[in-house]
Amino acid sequence: MDRVGVLLLNLGGPDKLEDVGPFLYNLFSDPEIIRLPFSWLQKPLAWLIASRRTQKSQENYKQIGGGSPLRRITEAQGEALKEQLQALGQEANIYVGMRYWHPYTEEAIAQLTQDNIEHLVILPLYPQFSISTSGSSFRLLDKLWQEDPKLQRIEYKVIPSWYKQPSYLQAMAELIAQELDQFPNPDSVHVFFSAHGVPKNYVEEAGDPYQQEIEECTALIMQTLNRPNEHTLAYQSRVGPVEWLQPYTDDALEELGAKGVKDLVVVPISFVSEHIETLQEIDIEYREVAEESGIENFRRVPAPNTHPLFIRALADLVLDALKSPSLKLSQVYQMKKKVRIYPPERWEWGITTSAEVWNGRIAMLGFIALVIELITGRGLLHMIGIL
C-alpha cells in the first residue's frame, strides 16, 4: 500500500518564557505578517519590534502558565486524527509543521521525506484562509518544494480552507449550544463571534479573502445552531498603528454593554485550539472590558481542540482530498488571493502605476526611518550598524 502522510500546518507558540523573544522575531521576520517596501528592512525591523514587545508578551504568557499550549494540543489533534483515519480504513502518518516555532515546518518536511511518504495531504489548522496564516505556510512550502527534487516526487493535495465542512460546523454549533444552555434563558443570550483580526489593507489592497470567509463561516454556524439568538461579529488582537478589520472586539463589547446586553457568550472563530488569544486575551482582558461595560454574565465557548466531531471533520477533509485532483501550491495561493498584480516590479516612466508604487515605497522608507528614530532616539543607519 502507498505511504500516506498528513501535514498539519499551524502557527506555533513559545513553549516557555525564554522562547517568547525568538518566537516574536520569527513572526515579524515574515513578510506576510509585516509588509515592507524593501526586503532588507525586514530583519532589523523584526528585531526592533520583537525586542520592544517581548516583555509585554511574556507578561501575557505568564498569565496562562508560562507558555503556549499550542504544540501539545496540535499533537493531540494529530494523534486523534490518526486513530479516526484508521477507524475509517485509511492508514496515515501525521506530521505537525509550525510556521514560527518548534516543530518547524522544515523539520516536519525532513521527517516525512525520511519516512518515504508518497502521497501527502496538506491541511492548515485554520478554517479560513488568510495571506498571513495559511498563505504564509503555503509560500514557505512552495519554496521548499522548488529547492528539493526529492520533495517533487511526492504527490500532494492542498486543502486551502475548509470553513464550510459540515462536521466542523456541527462541532461549533454543539459547543455553542452547550454554553448557551448554562444560562437560565438560553435564547436571550447574545452570541459574540470574535475572529482574529488582520490589517484592513490585506483585504482591500492585497485581495485577502479572509474577511469574506469569516463572515460566511459565522453565518453558516448560526444556521447550523438554528436558535433565535442575536449575534455579533468583531475582530480581536490588533497589533501596530495601522487600521485593522472593524469593529474591534473591545469596542463592540462596550457597545453591547451600553445597549443593555447582560448575558453573552464569546465564540473564538479563526482558530481551532486554545492559545494565548483565547486563554489570556478573551478570558482575562475582554472579560474585564465586558464586565466594566455592564455585561453581567460572560462565558466563552471552548475551542474545538479534540472534540470528536471536529476530528471527524479533519478526517473527512483528508479522505476527500486524497480523492480530489492535485493543484500546485502556487496555484492554490493565487486562486485564494483575488490576484492583483501588485506591486508592479518593472520601472515605467511617466505618471504610471509603477511610478506611483515607487513613489510610495520611497515615502514609506522615509516614514519608517522617522518612526524608528522617534521610538529609539537613534537613526535607522545607526540601528543597522551603518553609522
Ligand SMILES: C=CC1=C(C)c2cc3[nH]c(cc4nc(cc5[nH]c(cc1n2)c(C)c5CCC(=O)O)C(CCC(=O)O)=C4C)c(C)c3C=C
Ligand atoms: C487565524 C488566526 C490568526 C491570524 C489571521 C493572525 C494574524 C496576525 N497575527 C499577528 C501578530 C501576532 N500573532 C501572535 C500570536 C498568534 N496569532 C495567532 C493566530 C493568527 N494570527 C495565534 C494562534 C497566535 C498565538 C500562538 C500562541 O502562542 O498560543 C503574536 C504573539 C503574541 C502576542 O505578542 O500578542 C503576534 C505579535 C499579525 C501582525 C497578524 C496579521 C498580519
Ligand SMILES: [Fe+2]
Ligand atoms: Fe497572530
Ligand SMILES: [Fe+2]
Ligand atoms: Fe494578541
